[in-house]
Amino acid sequence: MRNFLERLKDYFFNLKDNTLHRVANYRAQSPERFKKLAFIVAISMFLIFAAIVVYLLFLKKKPAPPAEETAVQVKTLRVKKEDYIDKYTVMGTVKGAIENDMRFEIEGPFAMYNYKEGDFIEKGKNICALDPKDAMTKADYALSKYKSEQAAYLSAKERYKVYEELYAQKALAESKLYEAKYEIQSTESRVKSALSELELAQSNLKKTNLAAPNDGILAEIIIKPGEYVTPQDVVCKFISNLGTNLEVDVPEKDVKKLAVGQITKIISDSYPDTEFEGTVTEIAPVVKERTRTASVKININNKDTLLRSGMFARGTVYLKEFKNVVLVPTDSVISLNNVTFLVPVVMPDTTPGFGVIQMRPCSIGDKVGDKTVILQGLNMGELVVAETQGQLSDGIRVKFTELQADDASAPVPAQ
Numbered sequence: 001m002r003n004f005l006e007r008l009k010d011y012f013f014n015l016k017d018n019t020l021h022r023v024a025n026y027r028a029q030s031p032e033r034f035k036k037l038a039f040i041v042a043i044s045m046f047l048i049f050a051a052i053v054v055y056l057l058f059l060k061k062k063p064a065p066p067a068e069e070t071a072v073q074v075k076t077l078r079v080k081k082e083d084y085i086d087k088y089t090v091m092g093t094v095k096g097a098i099e100n101d102m103r104f105e106i107e108g109p110f111a112m113y114n115y116k117e118g119d120f121i122e123k124g125k126n127i128c129a130l131d132p133k134d135a136m137t138k139a140d141y142a143l144s145k146y147k148s149e150q151a152a153y154l155s156a157k158e159r160y161k162v163y164e165e166l167y168a169q170k171a172l173a174e175s176k177l178y179e180a181k182y183e184i185q186s187t188e189s190r191v192k193s194a195l196s197e198l199e200l201a202q203s204n205l206k207k208t209n210l211a212a213p214n215d216g217i218l219a220e221i222i223i224k225p226g227e228y229v230t231p232q233d234v235v236c237k238f239i240s241n242l243g244t245n246l247e248v249d250v251p252e253k254d255v256k257k258l259a260v261g262q263i264t265k266i267i268s269d270s271y272p273d274t275e276f277e278g279t280v281t282e283i284a285p286v287v288k289e290r291t292r293t294a295s296v297k298i299n300i301n302n303k304d305t306l307l308r309s310g311m312f313a314r315g316t317v318y319l320k321e322f323k324n325v326v327l328v329p330t331d332s333v334i335s336l337n338n339v340t341f342l343v344p345v346v347m348p349d350t351t352p353g354f355g356v357i358q359m360r361p362c363s364i365g366d367k368v369g370d371k372t373v374i375l376q377g378l379n380m381g382e383l384v385v386a387e388t389q390g391q392l393s394d395g396i397r398v399k400f401t402e403l404q405a406d407d408a409s410a411p412v413p414a415q
Helices: 002-029 031-059 133-168 173-206 252-257
Strands: 072-078 079-100 107-114 126-130 209-211 216-221 238-253 263-268 270-284 294-300 312-329 334-336 340-348 355-366 371-376 383-388 396-404
Touching: 079 216, 079 270, 079 340, 107 133, 126 238, 133 173, 173 263, 238 252, 238 312, 263 294, 270 312, 312 355, 383 396
Parallel strands: 072 396
Antiparallel strands: 072 383, 079 238, 079 312, 107 126, 126 209, 216 238, 238 294, 263 270, 263 312, 270 294, 312 371, 334 340, 340 355, 340 383, 355 371, 355 396
16 A cells, blocks of 8 residues: 555656646747647636636525524414404584574664674574664554554444444434444454554564574674675574584495494594593484485584584594403404404414414404404414414414514415
C-alpha cells in the first residue's frame, strides 16, 4: 500500500512538471494563442462557479419545513354562555306628534299675531286674528235685525189677543182674526231667520280669531299682517304638546324586525351627552315604492322640550333580549344545503398554541345581528374558529390565537 501511494505521488509530480513545461513551451511559441486560451479557461471557470452558486441557491431541494410552519393561522373564541340584546340602529328627523297647519275658516285681511315663534300657547288661547271690522258690522246688523223682527213678533201676538177679544164680542170680522194669526206665523218665521243670520254673523266674528287646538308651540309664522287670507292659506304651523316623535324610514327587508312597543334609546347631535327614551308606536302598513322603505314613528319622552321639530337624531331599537345562551359569529357557521350546520372547533394538541380542526355538527337557533345562537353541539370552554387565514377542513392542523368575545368579525371559509 505504501509503495502504491509513493508511485501515485511520483505520477502526479511528473504530470505537474510535464504540464508546466508544455504550457511554457506553448506560451513561448504562440503568445497570442496562449492569451486567448487563458481567457477562455478563465471564462469557463467563472461560468462553472456561477452555475454552482445558482444550483445551491435556487435549484437545490430545500428540506421540508417543520410541521409548525405549515399550520393554518386561526383566531378563536372560547365557548361560553352569555346574555345578549339584539339591537337595530335607525336615523331620522324629530317631529311633533301632531303638527298642525293653521288656517282661518273665513277670509279677510290678516291683522296680528298674539305670540311670536317658539312661544308656548295654552289650549284655547288666540294665536292670531283677522281684522274684525267687517265681521263686527255684520254681527251688529244681524243683531239689530233680530231684535226688530222679535219686536214685530211680540206686537203681532198682542194684536192677535186684542182681535180675539173683539171677535168674541162680535165686534170684529173673522177674516181680520185670521189675518192677525197669519201675521204671527209670518213674523215668527222672520224671527227664526234673523236668529240664524245672527248666529252665523256671531260665529264668523269668533272665527276672526285662530285659537290653539291644544297646548303647544307656535312653530312657524307664514302669513304677515296686512295680507289677505282665504281658507286655503296656511297662516302658521303649530305643534301640539301631545308628545314628540322620531320619524324614520326602515328598509323593507328590516321592517319584520320591528314591533310596536319596542324600547328605543335616542341621541341627538344637539345634545350628544343626553340619552332620550322612546317607544315604537307606529309602523306604516305600506312600503314606499320609490325608496322601498316603510315609515316608523318612535314616541320620545321629551318632557323638558329639549328636542325640537326638524332636529336630526339616531336611535337604537332594542329588538330582543337573550339570557344565558351560546353565541358564535354567524360567519363561523357553515351551512350545508340549509340542513346541516358545521362549526369549526379547534382541538388543542400537546404543542402549546397548536391544534387540529374538528368540523362539529350543531343545532342553531335565532340569528341576532352578526351572531347565531347555538342550541346543541358545542361544549363549554371549547375553542371555535372566528377568523382564519386559510381554508379549513376536518383534521387540518392549525396554529391558534384566542380572541376576546367582541373581536370576532372575519368569515371562516371551508373546503
